Amino acid sequence: MKWWAALMACTLAAPVCAHDFHAGIAEISFNARTGSTEVVHTYMSHDVEALLSNLYQRQFDMGDLDDQAVFRQYVERQFWLAGAGKRVPLTWVGMTADTQNVTVYQEAPATSLAQVSTIHDDVMSDFLADQVNTINVKDGAGTHTLTFDRAHPEQAIR
DSSP states (O other): HHHHHHHHHHHHHHHSSOOOOEEEEEEEETTTTTTEEEEEEEEEEHHHHHHHHHHHOOOTTSSSHHHHHHHHHHHHHHEEEEETTTEOOOOEEEEEEEEEEEEEEEEEOOGGGGGGEEEEEEETTTTTTTEEEEEEEEEHHHHHHHEETTOOOOOOOO
C-alpha cells in the first residue's frame, strides 16, 4: 500500500518527481569573427514549462512565440554578465525548443570575454532547490567550468 501512496504523490507532483536531477548547461565563448561574446544555455523543457506554469498559473507551450517571450523575460532577470562594475548588455538572439530541451542564444555585441569579470546565473534555482547550472567558459587559455546553484548564484569568471 505504501508504493501506491508514493505513486500518487509523484503523479500529483509531476514537476517535482518527473526526474531525479535538475540541471542547465551553458557555454560562453568569444567569437573573433563577430567580435561578440556568445552565450548558449540549455535547460530541460519539462522544467521550463513547470517553472512558468508555477509562476503564471497556466500551461505553457515553448513552441509558442508569446510563451517564449515570457521565458525570455525570466532569463533576462536571472542571468547576466558583468564587468567594470556594471552589467554587460546582452542581446537576445533567439530560442529553440523541442520536447527535451529549451536552448537560448544570447550575445554581448562588440564585447570581448576579457571584459567580463562576473557571471550571475540563478535560472531555475529560484524554483528548484536542487537546480545546478554548469557554465563552460571557453577562452584563449582553454575551457574552464563554473557551477552555480541556489547558494552560489554569482561567481568571478576567472
